[in-house]
Amino acid sequence: MPDREPQGTAQIPFREWLRGGKWLAGLAGGAIAAPIGIQLHELGHFAVNVACGFPDNVLRYASVSWTGSSEFRRLWRAGDVEAAAAIAEPWQVALSAAAGPIVSYVTAIAFVLWVRKHGPGPLSLVLGSGFVAPLQGIAAIPVIVIDLFGGGFRGNQDEANFAAITGIPASLAVLPGLICLVLSYWFLVTASPRGQRLRAVVPPLLGVALGIALWGSVLGPLVLP
DSSP states (O other), X not given: OOSSOOTTOOOOOHHHHHHHTHHHHHHHHHHHHHHHHHXXXXXXXXXXXXXXXXXXOEEOSSOEEOTTHHHHHHHHHTTOHHHHHHHSOHHHHHHHHHHHHHHHHHHHHHXXXXXXHHOSOGGGHHHHHHHHTXXXXXXXXXXXXXXXXXXXXXXXXHHHHHHHHHTOOHHHHTHHHHHHHHHHHHHHHTTSOTTSXXXXXXXXXXXXXXXXXXIIIIIHHHHOO
């Protein structure tokens, strides 16, 4: 049964809810979900890199690299396609760039379906994971703006890297991520009854922000330098 209160249940007064400490579970769940979601994304890249036989793959706390990846990107963007192709097959590099976002899209859909059917899960961990998975879609906004109005986006962003190799406009390549972000958050928020949504959603969202900060500045560099 879904882990959520019936529509007609009277809402606990805010101070009582705050003193009860149930919000701490949501905060903890979001904080735990943050590094899990980040690493699932990076493992998507890493798995494809290994499958394609890229040399010296390294999984870090917020990125993946292999020997020659930076040089390939530099040569490709400079228009020296033959030199780039001598380092790695372009289609394989494009697949690697797309793998992380694809994992994020699939896991976001899975978490949304779980929350809609079963509720937020223990500690609101599934709900927090659902908030984390599509977060890369935020990067679509500057990519679209720069690509359409700034002469073309040339930064190191997954979907933009995929677009640079395949010839797809960067603004089009990032659009699925933005759509996934908007729809995921809408379905996750509306999974809770009206009047209870703020209490259900805010603690795990704050936990996600806390988890990202701790993972990026403290825990991540310790675990996966």
